[in-house]
Amino acid sequence: MLVVKNLVKFLGERQILHNINFCLKKGEIIALLGPNGSGKTTLMRCICGFYEIDAGEIRFNGKTIENGRCEFLQDMAYVPESGGIYPEMSVCEYLMFVAKLRHIDKEKFTDNLVYLAKALDLESVINQRCETLSKGYKRRVALAGAMIARPKLLVLDEPTEGLDPLQKQHLRDFLKNYGKDNTVLVSTHIMEEVEMLAERVLMIKNGRLICDTTTEEMKKLSAESSVEDYFCTMVGD
């Protein structure tokens, strides 16, 4: 589904990503791990077309961004760490705006809106202006915006940041369910989340992919049988 081949990215003079190679398949939930500044967000931004890549190739369902930006991005969505929603819009207006950009017809939009409002518990705030929402609601609105077109690839940068424990659990269940038929790439620092959500882990350190394995394998290889212990061993100096 998504093939990343020899990906290289510079920001200014600094090389952020060094020859990254991996591929993601349908029905996988993948956790992207790495210490701060390791290049996780840059990698996600490259995958979603926000950054131009300097070398290598990103192929999604056989398409590259160079062959057609709109076709490449049609079936993927990205939720940045900062959320990123328009404060002047109501939740419904925001979702409608994203739906228009993704050329979803009214009927499909209504179906998806009803489904997402219920699944992400947005029914009570659907007509509320985004600027009046709490951080947790803003995160969920941003996620709903990304999912309004039901993309085949969902890229999430620390999606549970700012959510209370109950909301976190709710969102993990939701993503687990969504990941059955689609692909979800999640960046996180919460190891508990990795264990609960992902089957596969990509680990980045200093812009290099140092590990592509399963959570089960990580536990087996760790002295303490935990993902966190393995992560610390891998990224520690």
Add this chain to the structure above:
Amino acid sequence: MIKDIMTCASKEFWFYFQSKMIYLVVFVYAAISAGLLFYGTDFYSNTSENMAQFFIYQPGILATIIPVLTMRLWADEYKYNTLEIILTQPIKIAALVWGKFLAAWSISMIMILSSVGMWAIIAQMVSLDNKWILLNYLATFFMAGSLCALSTMAATFCYNAIAAFLTAMGLCVLFVMANPGTWLLKIMPADILPEELARACDFRWQFENMIMGEISLAALVYFGLLIAASLWISLIAVEYKRR
């Protein structure tokens, strides 16, 4: 592409009305235009049939007011971290640039149309050539469009609204006030550079010709090229941010 442009433009267009500032901007524009017309010119002793005294001040007024309309176009995308959202949507970046420009241009047209009341009042006092005035409004729309494009271009280079406003105003005032044609004529002999060609580079000269009843193809091409070039540079600037 057209659908995406309209989606982006309508979003930006309604954002103007979400902010109360737009009403203040229109009021200030109408007040300055009326003030300059009635007290800054020989309006009472010599009213021209084409309201030239009103239109002659428009480049200067719009060069200072249009940057207020465009200053938030890109700065807010940074402020609210929505640039990542909008640039990862399946739309061409050109659609986004054109959408923002068209929204600003539409608002500037509405602002200019707020002066129509003055036209009606003056028409009660003196005889006016309404067809000519209508053409002058069209000329003002074109001129405003080129200033909107210049301001939008300046805004793409700035990360906050104040910087965007100051840069855009500086650029617009420079275009309106500086007469490159006049400077070129001073340094180049007339046999090398024909006066008409040199004058064609002047923003004010092109606009003043239009309001004097000469809506020529050259003037339309001049303002059209200014819009196209500014938006092209805006597009390059946004593409550059992706590197």
